[in-house]
Amino acid sequence: MSRGYLLSLPALLLFSGLLILPLGLTLVLSFNVFDYQVGVKAGEWTLAHYLALFSDAYFYEIFWRTFWISALVTLLCVVIGVPEAYILSRMGTPWRSIFLILILTPLLISVVVRAFGWSLLLGADGLINQLIQVLGGRPVKLLYTPFAVIIALVHVMLPFMIIPVWTSLQKLDPSAEQAALSLGASQATVMRKIVLPQVMPGVLSGTLIVFGLAASSFAIPGLLGGRRLKMVATVVYDQYLSELNWPMGATIAVVLLLVNLLIMLSWNRLLESRYKKSLGV
Amino acid sequence: MSRNGPLALGFHGLVVLFMMAPLVVVCLVAFTPENTLSLPTQGFSLRWFRAVFERADFIQAFYNSLILAFSAATLATLIAVPAALAISRYSFVGRNFFSALFLSPIIIPHLVLGVAMLRLFALMGVNGSFTWLMLAHVVIITPYVLRLVLAAAIGIDRSAEQAAESLGAGRFTLFRLITLPMILPGVAGGWLLAFINSFDEVTLSIFVSSPATQTLPVRMYVYATESIDPMMAAVSALVIALTAATMILLDRVYGLDRVLVGKH
Numbered sequence: 001m002s003r004g005y006l007l008s009l010p011a012l013l014l015f016s017g018l019l020i021l022p023l024g025l026t027l028v029l030s031f032n033v034f035d036y037q038v039g040v041k042a043g044e045w046t047l048a049h050y051l052a053l054f055s056d057a058y059f060y061e062i063f064w065r066t067f068w069i070s071a072l073v074t075l076l077c078v079v080i081g082v083p084e085a086y087i088l089s090r091m092g093t094p095w096r097s098i099f100l101i102l103i104l105t106p107l108l109i110s111v112v113v114r115a116f117g118w119s120l121l122l123g124a125d126g127l128i129n130q131l132i133q134v135l136g137g138r139p140v141k142l143l144y145t146p147f148a149v150i151i152a153l154v155h156v157m158l159p160f161m162i163i164p165v166w167t168s169l170q171k172l173d174p175s176a177e178q179a180a181l182s183l184g185a186s187q188a189t190v191m192r193k194i195v196l197p198q199v200m201p202g203v204l205s206g207t208l209i210v211f212g213l214a215a216s217s218f219a220i221p222g223l224l225g226g227r228r229l230k231m232v233a234t235v236v237y238d239q240y241l242s243e244l245n246w247p248m249g250a251t252i253a254v255v256l257l258l259v260n261l262l263i264m265l266s267w268n269r270l271l272e273s274r275y276k277k278s279l280g281v
Numbered sequence: 282m283s284r285n286g287p288l289a290l291g292f293h294g295l296v297v298l299f300m301m302a303p304l305v306v307v308c309l310v311a312f313t314p315e316n317t318l319s320l321p322t323q324g325f326s327l328r329w330f331r332a333v334f335e336r337a338d339f340i341q342a343f344y345n346s347l348i349l350a351f352s353a354a355t356l357a358t359l360i361a362v363p364a365a366l367a368i369s370r371y372s373f374v375g376r377n378f379f380s381a382l383f384l385s386p387i388i389i390p391h392l393v394l395g396v397a398m399l400r401l402f403a404l405m406g407v408n409g410s411f412t413w414l415m416l417a418h419v420v421i422i423t424p425y426v427l428r429l430v431l432a433a434a435i436g437i438d439r440s441a442e443q444a445a446e447s448l449g450a451g452r453f454t455l456f457r458l459i460t461l462p463m464i465l466p467g468v469a470g471g472w473l474l475a476f477i478n479s480f481d482e483v484t485l486s487i488f489v490s491s492p493a494t495q496t497l498p499v500r501m502y503v504y505a506t507e508s509i510d511p512m513m514a515a516v517s518a519l520v521i522a523l524t525a526a527t528m529i530l531l532d533r534v535y536g537l538d539r540v541l542v543g544k545h
Binding site for chain 1: 284285289290292293296297299300301302303304306307310318320359360361363364366367368371372373376379382383385386388389390391392393394396397398399400401404416417419420423477480481483484487488498501502505506509513514517520521524527528537538541542
């Protein structure tokens with residue numbers, strides 16, 4: 001029906017001009033020849049940036065660091081977020097709503113503010129080091145280490161894990177748990193056979209979101225990682241705004257986007273096939 | 282309902298502490314009378330808040346962000362409402378593609394969008410212009426309005442609309458008097474969520490803003506990489522207060538738990 005097109009037209013125009021077009025231009029840019037003297041050479045093509053990305057030890061180190069930090073952050077979010085969502089779901093009113101909002105609203109506060117908060121806690125004479133000294137220990141360097149980046153990323157990402165797990169817990173029928181318990185199943189069995197299978201889709205989609213957001217995070221490694229602890233996003237920033245090598249920056253951005261989309265799509269596939277299996281379709 | 286044991290409650294306490302600690306510390310340090318980043322042990326002082334209001338660059342950045350978030354959220358709403366109605370009630374070829382396209386900025390890293398728009402704006406010679414910065418924000422916040430309006434539009438009872446139509450109401454009258462009031466919580470909630478997301482955005486803005494159009498989060502980011510003093514804590518505390526006020530509003534018009542976890 002043509003009214004559908006008419007009503008979507010403004011959005012379609014905006015998204016063609018400011019989403020599809022710039023992403024296409026960036027893909028083109030990543031194949032452009034770059035010269036430090038003259039800049040981007042339009043009309044001259046090369047695969048050199050992609051080759052550099054896959055052969056240069058510097059980029060290898062950045063990608064590897066981004067990968068293990070994101071994987072560890074995701075793991076920590078699962079280990080903390082899943083039990084927390086379960087505990088929240090077992091709370092009574094009004095505590096459940098109060099704590100849910102307390103834990104999830106940091107999501108809506110600027111990430112720069114949250115990063116700054118962590119730098120106050122983790123700094124050389126920050127609160128944590130003051131506490132260590134009061135307890136008789138020696139101050140440790142926390143800020144500008146992977147530790148600082150990881151802890152702040154977990155803080156930023158935890159809500160993204162709790163939300164989907166919470167949502168899938170809402171579909172859990174509490175009488176199924178009670179029935180199992182009254183039939184003599186232990187708490188551990190109830191957990192393993194009833195609760196965990198139910199929350200798995202939530203855990204999987206949380207894992208996906210957290211990993212994707214962590215791998216492309218910019219402000220947290222930028223503010224808490226310092227000059228030397230680079231991640232993919234901060235390297236793209238350097239390529240664009242200090243090296244001024246836009247084609248190289250575009251190449252990294254394209255690879256980051258593709259890896260992100262690939263993980264999202266394959267995970268979706270996995271999720272769907274699991275759903276179908278468990279529904280017996 | 283089964284209750285949580287002491288171990289579970291202890292774990293829960295630690296998680297809440299972890300989530301709250303950085304925000305609480307920022308708000309406390311903002312009131313320090315000292316020159317260094319320290320907790321106010323010798324009494325509270327407002328000197329760093331006064332220092333913020335003496336910084337013309339921060340005031341300018343704040344106004345930029347406010348106007349930017351207001352106009353971008355409004356334009357995003359004007360674009361997302363018709364799109365949501367199209368997707369929720371008309372079937373046409375490409376409908377699924379449209380909805381995936383309009384929601385996609387949620388899963389595309391803002392960094393990638395930032396460098397992509399930087400390239401486009403540089404080619405057009407408009408980088409750093411406020412209008413184009415605002416349009417870039419519209420792209421990244423439209424999905425939030427779309428999601429909430431879609432949820433509202435799918436749930437409504439169509440019989441009132443059909444009755445109005447059979448009584449001869451025109452399309453615009455129908456929308457203004459029947460459809461809009463029914464989806465209003467979704468529209469208002471979507472606008473507020475879009476406003477917060479635009480106001481907080483830093484990663485994309487850092488690429489496509491100029492010193493004249495710098496937003497508050499970008500100004501804060503640049504400031505924090507250069508120097509750190511309690512003024513930064515005071516700005517942060519003000520941002521937290523403003524966000525909290527918007528969240529209370531969001532809770533009133535739409536329900537914060539519905540926005541955050543999609544509860545109905």
